[in-house]
Amino acid sequence: MSKDVKFVIKRRANPQSAPYIEEFLIPYFPKMNVVAALMEIQKNPVNTKGERTTPVAWDCNCLEEVCGACTMVINGQARQACSALVDQLTQPIYLAPLTKFPLVQDLVVDRKVMFDNLRKVKAWIEIDGTHDMGPGPRVSPKVQEQAYALSKCMTCGCCMEACPNVNSKSKFIGPAPIAQVDLMNSHPTGALQRERRLEALMNEGGIADCGNAQNCIKACPKEIPLTRSIARLNRATTFFGIKGWLNK
Amino acid sequence: MSGKVIVIGGGLAGLMSVIKLAERGQKVDLVSLVPCKRSHSVCAQGGINAAVNTKGEGDSTWEHFDDTIYGGDFLANQTPVKNMIEAAPSIINLMDRMGVQFNRTPEGFLDVRRLGGAKYSRTVFAGATTGQQLIYALDEQVRRYEDEGLVTRYEEWELLSIVRDEEGCCRGAVVQDMKSLEIQVFPADAVILATGGPGMIYVRSTNSTINTGFAAATAYMQGATYANGEFVQIHPSAIPGRDKLRLMSESIRGDGGRVWVYKDGKPWYFLEEWYPAYGNMVPRDIATRAIFKVCVDMKLGVDGENKVYLDITHLDPHEIDRKLAGVVDIYEKFIGDDPRKVPMETFPAVHYSMGGLWVDFNQMTNIPGLFAAGECEYQYHGANRLGGNSLVAAIYAGTVVGPKAFEYSNGLKQHYTDLPLALFERAKEREVAKQKALFAMQGQENPYKLHQELGEWMVNNVTVVRNNNQLLTTDQKIQELMERYKNIGVGNGAAWGNQILPFTRRLWGMLSLARVITLGAYHRNESRGAHYKPDYPERDDENWLKTTKAEWTANGPNFSYEPVDTSFIKPRKRRYDVAKEVTV
Numbered sequence A: 001m002s003k004d005v006k007f008v009i010k011r012r013a014n015p016q017s018a019p020y021i022e023e024f025l026i027p028y029f030p031k032m033n034v035v036a037a038l039m040e041i042q043k044n045p046v047n048t049k050g051e052r053t054t055p056v057a058w059d060c061n062c063l064e065e066v067c068g069a070c071t072m073v074i075n076g077q078a079r080q081a082c083s084a085l086v087d088q089l090t091q092p093i094y095l096a097p098l099t100k101f102p103l104v105q106d107l108v109v110d111r112k113v114m115f116d117n118l119r120k121v122k123a124w125i126e127i128d129g130t131h132d133m134g135p136g137p138r139v140s141p142k143v144q145e146q147a148y149a150l151s152k153c154m155t156c157g158c159c160m161e162a163c164p165n166v167n168s169k170s171k172f173i174g175p176a177p178i179a180q181v182d183l184m185n186s187h188p189t190g191a192l193q194r195e196r197r198l199e200a201l202m203n204e205g206g207i208a209d210c211g212n213a214q215n216c217i218k219a220c221p222k223e224i225p226l227t228r229s230i231a232r233l234n235r236a237t238t239f240f241g242i243k244g245w246l247n248k
Numbered sequence B: 001m002s003g004k005v006i007v008i009g010g011g012l013a014g015l016m017s018v019i020k021l022a023e024r025g026q027k028v029d030l031v032s033l034v035p036c037k038r039s040h041s042v043c044a045q046g047g048i049n050a051a052v053n054t055k056g057e058g059d060s061t062w063e064h065f066d067d068t069i070y071g072g073d074f075l076a077n078q079t080p081v082k083n084m085i086e087a088a089p090s091i092i093n094l095m096d097r098m099g100v101q102f103n104r105t106p107e108g109f110l111d112v113r114r115l116g117g118a119k120y121s122r123t124v125f126a127g128a129t130t131g132q133q134l135i136y137a138l139d140e141q142v143r144r145y146e147d148e149g150l151v152t153r154y155e156e157w158e159l160l161s162i163v164r165d166e167e168g169c170c171r172g173a174v175v176q177d178m179k180s181l182e183i184q185v186f187p188a189d190a191v192i193l194a195t196g197g198p199g200m201i202y203v204r205s206t207n208s209t210i211n212t213g214f215a216a217a218t219a220y221m222q223g224a225t226y227a228n229g230e231f232v233q234i235h236p237s238a239i240p241g242r243d244k245l246r247l248m249s250e251s252i253r254g255d256g257g258r259v260w261v262y263k264d265g266k267p268w269y270f271l272e273e274w275y276p277a278y279g280n281m282v283p284r285d286i287a288t289r290a291i292f293k294v295c296v297d298m299k300l301g302v303d304g305e306n307k308v309y310l311d312i313t314h315l316d317p318h319e320i321d322r323k324l325a326g327v328v329d330i331y332e333k334f335i336g337d338d339p340r341k342v343p344m345e346t347f348p349a350v351h352y353s354m355g356g357l358w359v360d361f362n363q364m365t366n367i368p369g370l371f372a373a374g375e376c377e378y379q380y381h382g383a384n385r386l387g388g389n390s391l392v393a394a395i396y397a398g399t400v401v402g403p404k405a406f407e408y409s410n411g412l413k414q415h416y417t418d419l420p421l422a423l424f425e426r427a428k429e430r431e432v433a434k435q436k437a438l439f440a441m442q443g444q445e446n447p448y449k450l451h452q453e454l455g456e457w458m459v460n461n462v463t464v465v466r467n468n469n470q471l472l473t474t475d476q477k478i479q480e481l482m483e484r485y486k487n488i489g490v491g492n493g494a495a496w497g498n499q500i501l502p503f504t505r506r507l508w509g510m511l512s513l514a515r516v517i518t519l520g521a522y523h524r525n526e527s528r529g530a531h532y533k534p535d536y537p538e539r540d541d542e543n544w545l546k547t548t549k550a551e552w553t554a555n556g557p558n559f560s561y562e563p564v565d566t567s568f569i570k571p572r573k574r575r576y577d578v579a580k581e582v583t584v
């Protein structure tokens, strides 16, 4: 059985140039995923019109949905290209870059803002130093399981893409860093610095910008309980705000 | 302390060295091909080893040390390995303090599992995404130093070459912004390479696509010695895919998974039969060769292919979810079957390079001022790496190299600021000229296709079983590919966002290292760890208890050999059918 799979790809040479659509036919093979198809284009960059073209640019590293690099919009949905199996997609398959981040080329975008946001909210545990201080705090398996669920965020940006309040006009940091604050604040050592993170979340573009649309949680490939974290931190920031006001 | 250190690579080794430097108040430039959080270290599933003995089994650092040396077939220098093993428990504690979500015992202590080649449970883990959790924790600490202004990150920048001064010392790095392809030179007093493994030389492997080994290759081509290249680990269990061979972690066997094939219509647990003392927990080289024997020699592979069953259907589904969810998810996602119900079908795949840049006990290469740490160097695993030892080796090497590079740069009589600017300009101009030449390549060959060919040859001839005539023909093939390389066409894409050009550059590095691996294997006429030659089936300590050292020349690698430090444990025969004897 030899059939071809059609890919309709939104391309753009650079942020200044106009976008255009280019189509490719890739011979089907079992268990084919979107990354494997893009690799075939690299080896034979010829479009459906039979014209030789530049290979499509995209990002990937791990190919097992753990690094977050290959995120793009596939048939209208932001997801990882490496775990998007052709057998489970309707054809033709439409590929486009994420829209909430500056474009680099074709399917490549620059998600630096997500890392910057992690810095803004101080998503780290303040240890005294790397010298040997013995073990960390003891943790119950139940607490670990909850925290582990949050710690799998791979900064892929699907939640940002889905969130209506993340857009070029808003400064909203988006749901991912909020969940990371929840993670850090729930850690016994991290909790010692919880106020600093809450403060950061109360700045411009912080948690108040979330309209509670709940799109993010559905979009997250790692099933991170984003809205639970948002709700929890909403309460925490409100409480922290009142306390701050009373102490004035 | 006006000096500067550059760290290339933001995996576990690189990030740890940055932390150690920043902690000393040292300014660091951190250059990484991908955002650090996306480094290959995220792939590690099984866990990280340390003799924490939280199960009261009587594990000790000595046992861990002996297992590592024995598992590595005595090729590793023992002093640095011993130091690493002794530091391992404190490394776990440190990662724990940084907030890594390790699995816990009911009492709240660190849970441990068992991996291959060990008689004790000494692998600490965070679900099935240990590497991801470790790297996130280190990345967060580095972000803190970034916030304090000590660290400057250059993410999505690539190392092109190092700068060497008149005396041959390393004085900086020539780097490239991957978006604009703009080339810059970063002067410094010391450079640390922490650039990971070279698995992509084989194309199809368990490695991330960025693991081309180019940074190590470029250092090698500039005079750094490459050691033990021929030792490449083939992991016994991966699932096939045209883009990648996805690893099914050894923790599956560690948590009770059993390997079998049908024989005479009945399941045959060949590892348990052949290696009663270790069963499914034999080290990787042993398991892989056993699978090869069963599939290739006895023709008993599943569906007549090189596949065996890896079975967890007998395990408690809740335990599977708690400990193995990440791995099981990958199988379900990419194969479509539920391993809780149907035995998985797996086969061996290229996984890890024990070889790498030669370094001394201070992690410095033979080029003064150029250091290396992590999978890109050769120091901690000998002829075969034990599961869970690489994460600890990468982090440990980071804790050593940071302080050593700091000492080195502060001890320098002349700092980079004292050197003529022309030195740096020349280094940059060289790369600019090379890039121009790359852009001018308008031949008929496609670099991705050449890569594919290289991979096929390497997988077929330089993996589990090695024969000298095949190795020689493979080397000839690589040279032919190097000829054809000159006829590559890179197309007429602009510089902005161009991916073919950097790939073509990396391909040359891969071809050069492929020769080091292949010829290193050709010369080593014995069998040791992952290196197996049927014509020389025994380990030969008299002639080959030696580290291979390859030096670049225009006509291919030049080999020399150096004795191995065996100051703690006398080499003895390695076998897994009976229990390992006690050493003190």
Ligand SMILES: Cc1cc2nc3c(=O)[nH]c(=O)nc-3n(C[C@H](O)[C@H](O)[C@H](O)COP(=O)(O)OP(=O)(O)OC[C@H]3O[C@@H](n4cnc5c(N)ncnc54)[C@H](O)[C@@H]3O)c2cc1C
Binding pocket: B008, B009, B010, B011, B012, B013, B014, B031, B032, B033, B034, B035, B036, B039, B040, B041, B042, B043, B044, B045, B046, B047, B048, B049, B130, B131, B157, B158, B159, B160, B194, B195, B196, B197, B206, B207, B208, B210, B214, B215, B247, B351, B352, B373, B374, B375, B376, B387, B388, B389, B390, B391, B392, B394
């Ligand atoms: C699927 C899989 C599972 C594994 N599981 C385990 C496990 O359970 N336990 C264990 O102990 N080990 C495991 N390993 C091995 C272990 O993950 C790696 O050996 C280890 O993570 C390597 O860390 P590193 O810091 O040396 O390099 P990496 O994490 O590979 O990082 C390399 C860094 O260098 C950068 N870089 C590379 N080239 C350049 C360049 N030219 N210029 C600039 N930057 C560059 C990259 O961006 C990256 O940041 C596994 C390996 C694989 C493939």
Ligand code: SF4
Binding pocket: A162, A163, A164, A165, A166, A174, A175, A209, A210, A211, A212, A213, A214, A215, A216, A217, A226, A227, A230
């Ligand atoms: S709940 Fe809605 S508005 Fe808030 S972060 Fe999620 S998607 Fe955005």
Ligand code: SF4
Binding pocket: A152, A153, A154, A155, A156, A157, A158, A159, A160, A175, A176, A179, A219, A220, A221, A222, A223, A224, A226
């Ligand atoms: S929260 Fe989920 S969707 Fe958002 S960045 Fe993290 S992993 Fe991606």
Ligand code: FES
Binding pocket: A059, A060, A061, A062, A063, A064, A065, A066, A067, A068, A069, A070, A071, A080, A081, A082, A083
């Ligand atoms: S390549 Fe890492 S998530 Fe797809």
